Amino acid sequence: MSNHQISFTDTSLTDGQSAVWAGAMDNRMLLAPANALSSSGLAAVEVLSPAVLDECLARNEHPLQRVELASRRYGSVPLRATVNLLTEHGCPGADVLGPTALDGWLTALAAAGLQQVVLLDPLLDLVRLKAALESATTAGLTGIAALPYTADDGVPDDTYAERAASLVAAGAARVMLRDESGVLTPDRAHTLLPALAEALGDTPLDLHTRCHTALGTVVALEAGRLGVRGIDTALPSVANGPSLPSLPSLIRVLRHDEHYQDLPVLDALLSADAILAEIADQEGFPAATPWPFDLAAYVHQLPGAVAADVHRALRERGRWADLHQFAAECAVVRREMGSPPMVAPFARAIAEQAMCHFDGEQRYESLRPVLRRLLQGVYGTVTGDLRKDLQARVGSILSSEIVSPMLGSGIGTDEDVLLAWVAGVPVAGVPRRDDEVTPYEPLTPYESLTRGLLERAGRYATLTVRAPGIHIHLQQEG
Incomplete structure (x- = not known):
């Protein structure tokens, strides 16, 4: 070309x-x-x-x-x-x-x-x-x-x-x-x-x-x-x-x-x-930052937001140095689940299962719902071998064509029923549509300061802020 x-x-x-x-x-x-x-x-x-x-x-x-x-x-x-x-x-x-x-x-x-x-x-x-x-x-x-x-x-x-x-x-x-x-x-x-x-x-x-x-x-x-x-x-x-x-x-x-x-x-x-x-x-949202090259990504193969959540969880646990250990456990869980592609719905469930083991839970003492359904064959056929003992533990389901109880009985509009089905929520829990939504407008520094003070004013009888060009005085009455 x-x-x-x-x-x-x-x-x-x-x-x-x-x-x-x-x-x-x-x-x-x-x-x-x-x-x-x-x-x-x-x-x-x-x-x-x-x-x-x-x-x-x-x-x-x-x-x-x-x-x-x-x-x-x-x-x-x-x-x-x-x-x-x-x-x-x-x-x-x-x-x-x-x-x-x-x-x-x-x-x-x-x-x-x-x-x-x-x-x-x-x-x-x-x-x-x-x-x-x-x-x-x-x-x-x-x-x-x-x-x-x-x-x-x-x-x-x-x-x-x-x-x-x-x-x-x-x-x-x-x-x-x-x-x-x-x-x-x-x-x-x-x-x-x-x-x-x-x-x-x-x-x-x-x-x-x-x-x-x-x-x-x-x-x-x-x-x-x-x-x-x-x-x-x-x-x-x-x-x-x-x-x-x-x-x-x-x-x-x-x-x-x-x-x-x-x-x-x-x-x-x-x-x-x-x-x-x-x-x-x-x-106060986090800034986007490049990640350095690391071979752990080729081991756990976790997608975007799931990988970000795992990085955050390891840091919160004070175990960032154990990233490669976690990645190895993630790879083992994936292999024992038949090596499905690391995308939704499987990736997050595999990461959560690996984190349970990583935190000290006996392996497969609990089982993530998606992995249970995967073992039962509900989603279809995976390319790898599933753990036979886990398959025997959860049993099999011949068909996923089951009427879902979440749909209720005609509650809400047809679109709400569809949304409930897609998202796995009760129809009654589907949000109403707002009458009007206006674009987000960031506050000026003065407006941001005032909003912060108003949020805190209830804790004090008097709240005063003085700075060059600024004088704010809030006082509760009664």
Whole structure:
């Protein structure tokens, strides 16, 4: 190719903030960078993911309203969501999003303003994926099929290429190599990506990689030369480390290469990032920092936010020096569970199980619900061998087509029932949609000081602050 036509999707509002801010971005914050991002020339902005869906519910926000708000504020830029066909809430009957539930959910997302959907089946069940892609097409969505990547499975490039071709045969409009653990190396990319691009032919190849090993930016820079036509990125405030490569950093390099054309507008991206940085400063959110290269990532292979949570947990326990010991235990648990891909729903459950053992619990004294369901065969067939004693302990389930008690009996709207099914919550617990949501506006230093004083004023009879140009006096009466 004489010119490299490559597009970029921003995932700052989903995976970026989940990995760096622990999912703290509410709907007001989502709207704040809308004007800048919508004018930046992005191919899409991702606004919803399985993690964000759970984060919304935890804040009593309706996930569909999040999409609706973005649709009104982000103008003509396409909106994207990621939907995992396998859930991690472990509720019987809702472990797998079947055609009926998925049809309704994708229709609801499209009605809210979504244009693209990444469909992820970690076990690559082509029957499920074909039905899901058909549902996406029926709903008017561009269906992007995810191809999970792991570093230690011994799978050669041609097998990955065959899997990619099978996704196109199943109806994928695009195929995304999804490296959520950030373990794709430049060397492997130089053989794997061209093999995938050749197998896909005219179907575009996308890349989603992370920066756990500090190699994500290098891989992303090479990707356009190797046949990738779309790359997931994030803004600097929520990039790097367990997150995705920083798009401004990529553009600064790529714009010096005459083969790359129509790159996103750097000034608009920096304006959007300045807004996120101001929010982070106001709310005390952690700063995005690169992670140094460490071989532990290739052992535990934990994805973004899960890896960030584990790093935080080890530091809180005063056991950061034992990261490699934990990584080894994580790898053992994964192997004993049949070596499923380290993505949701399996990755967090494996990490939590490993942490229980790491903290001194007798091995498998307790068992995470997702792993129990995996052993029972509810999700499907894994490539490796499962521990027979654990399988015998939990028994088997012949079918996951069980009526879920969480749905209740017609309570709420149809969309609320669908959301309850997808998220594994009671219908009665689905939040109401707010009448109006205004964009987040950071406070001025004076406003921030005043708010802090008012929050503390109840503890004192008199509270006075004096500084050059400032005199605040608060006094309780009576």
